[in-house]
Amino acid sequence: MPNGTIQRAYLVPGLPHLTANVPVESWETLRRGCRQAGDHVKAAKPDVIVVYSTQWISVLGHSFQTNPNPKGLHVDENWYEYGDLPFDLRVDAALGTRAAAIASSLGLATKTVNYHGFPLDTGTLVALRFLNPDNTIPVAVVSCNIYAGQEDSLTLGRAMRQAIEESDKRAVVVACTGLSGRFFTEEVDPRTDRFAHAEDDTWNRRILDLIAQGKNAAVLTLSAEYAQAAATDMGFKAFAWLMGTLGTPTTPGTVLAYGPVWGTGAAVVEYSVKRHA
Amino acid sequence: MANGTILAGFLAPHPPHLVYGENPDRNEPRSTGGWELLRWAYEKCREKIKAWKPDVILVHSPHWMTIVGHHFLRVPHLKGLSVDPIFPHIFRYNYEMNVDVELADACYEEARQTGLVAKKMTNPNFRVDYGTIVSLHMLNPDWDIPILGISANNSPYFYSTEIGQEQMVKLGQATVRAIAKTGRRAVLAASNTLSHLHYDREPELIEDMNKEVIFNNSQYQWDMRVLELMRKGNTEQLMTILPEFMEKTAAEVKSGGLTWMLSAMGFPHIPAQVHGYWTVIGTGNAVVEWDLTQGTV
């Protein structure tokens, strides 16, 4: 009887500002939240960290990283001055392959990618720098299909849940995503970072409040309206993916940190689920 | 006084399939060919560029999408392996290029002076996007001409088509001033597909031309309408219908390259030459040339 479990689940931001050596109050708050999440992940001793990143964009269905050891150096295409992101990951290729097969059987177009030199995305690397700083835990990485809606994203999450369950592994699942998505489009002094629109902040807080009350289903219902009002990062579908992995529980999420990054909204949220996947 | 000039502009679409179909040494995957009508169209452009011996090819690419302003590559030499994040199975290309950094500086200055937000990309580890690489390879596979890569600012998507296109007009004006001041003989490339609705599943044999058809007839008709205006040199009408074209066909020209290029060329009325048109996974692609040396030589 397979007995894989999801130990914890996270929403984390993935902008390169968080790894930059620039002292900005809200970035520091978010960094602290990410480090705290990293400590909790370490304590949970998972066999694998599964990351869905809104910055790994795919258009021909959903992609799964299956190169056992992607290595290289990544430079963000917007904020290249914030430093290089070297990487040398251990990938749980079997889990990715299985999740892709299940997702495909559920009607989604899927692809596994195993290519030397394949570009990893900033979000995945920023998230893992905090959640897996010693690179000791194997990872699985899933792309964000720009055409997928909420239903497909939930299905994609369910496929991953089933793959985890079958694998008999203890997993941490991570949705790497921003909240409101309005960037400043001019150069700004990072020390004056704030929300691009005050209403975005209001919307983000409304969503985080629901999450903190365990009203995750309500967040799903509100997602389309939230996306419209606050130009959310990829329609906030990373959250739907996360709920797919967890089965949309009534578990409250703990908001470890919240603040603006270059005008957009970012939060670190933790679900201590420890349920059988 | 330097007196640079634009020799020509090319609509230079960048599906990696074109490089894949050609099987150059620089690209790792092998094919049995495919998309010849587009590849042969590019061959005509290559001949002309070889004959002109321009100082620089400038390329505006939608796959280097930037949030804060318009960016210019500003590292003298860039080298690396470019694996297409969407089509890694057909495009793993070893690139090496010389960047015209003096022109990058001039473009940057002119763009700032016209009120645009501009930035110079100076990180030597930066990975050049595949749109830039594919268009440049197809125009000049020998890579013996310096280049200048320009990012696609996301204002058409972030704000509106109108605001985005206004910015591209200004960027074009800034570009032509920078070319004039630096005395360059330049070729421009707008790295854009036309109609952009596509299939999301690929045939087993990627280059199976039996599966290569336009996504739907309305897309085709829009592409032809746009190409016909280019062929007639009816640039005003072309600019008038572009926003509707972008909306109806999800046309990639929305990212600004075509508007930037036409603006830099002063919205010319010369008939453009359509060297070839075909689909790639259902999108409409045309290789089009505006030869500004006509009548001046």
Ligand SMILES: [Fe+2]
């Ligand atoms: Fe493209």
